[in-house]
Amino acid sequence: MFECLENASKIKNMKRHKNKQKLFKVYEEIYATNFGFMPCIEKCDGRCEQKPLSVLLPYEDEFIFSRSGKRICNEKLKLSSGTLEIIGDVCNFTDGVKCFIHEHRPIACRLYPFYPNLTLEGELELLIDETCPLTESLVNNSSYLSNVITALNKLIPLIDKDYWKMLNQIPSNLWDATCKERRVCVLANEFL
Numbered sequence: 001m002f003e004c005l006e007n008a009s010k011i012k013n014m015k016r017h018k019n020k021q022k023l024f025k026v027y028e029e030i031y032a033t034n035f036g037f038m039p040c041i042e043k044c045d046g047r048c049e050q051k052p053l054s055v056l057l058p059y060e061d062e063f064i065f066s067r068s069g070k071r072i073c074n075e076k077l078k079l080s081s082g083t084l085e086i087i088g089d090v091c092n093f094t095d096g097v098k099c100f101i102h103e104h105r106p107i108a109c110r111l112y113p114f115y116p117n118l119t120l121e122g123e124l125e126l127l128i129d130e131t132c133p134l135t136e137s138l139v140n141n142s143s144y145l146s147n148v149i150t151a152l153n154k155l156i157p158l159i160d161k162d163y164w165k166m167l168n169q170i171p172s173n174l175w176d177a178t179c180k181e182r183r184v185c186v187l188a189n190e191f192l
Helices: 002-032 060-068 107-111 135-139 142-158 161-167
Strands: 053-055 075-079 082-088 114-118 124-129 181-188
Touching (some): 002 142, 082 161, 107 114, 107 142, 142 181
Antiparallel strands (some): 075 082
């Protein structure tokens, strides 16, 4: 019996390693994607740099460390169904306006003001933060929007559904209360 448990554990670790390799490959593709020009500096006060919480994707801290030598996760958020790696309260790599690891920034930062959300009906939807001064121009830029949706569609099948469900368990007081969200589109169905 011990041998069966040991083999099951080895198989699980092999699957996890293979999935991590696939995620790293997709992360590389996303990092290489030029989503389009965003005139943030000219039009904004660094709103995305002042977010109180950024949630990292699975293995993303390890991926960024492998590229930059820097660990960006500064907190772990324990929830009833698991633990999320986050950049909580204040990111160590910003002064509130400028990002000091811009080329290695997390995918959540790359996609902002867009972000995925799991609805109560089990749809994974794409939302946009309307308080970003670039919201309208980005929603109307079909190339930019297409790059965001393509990036997320590559990630969705590789990330366990429980991860997306955990996002809904994050206490509301940790999110940015000034965020005004608007639905852009549905990314995937039947996540519950």
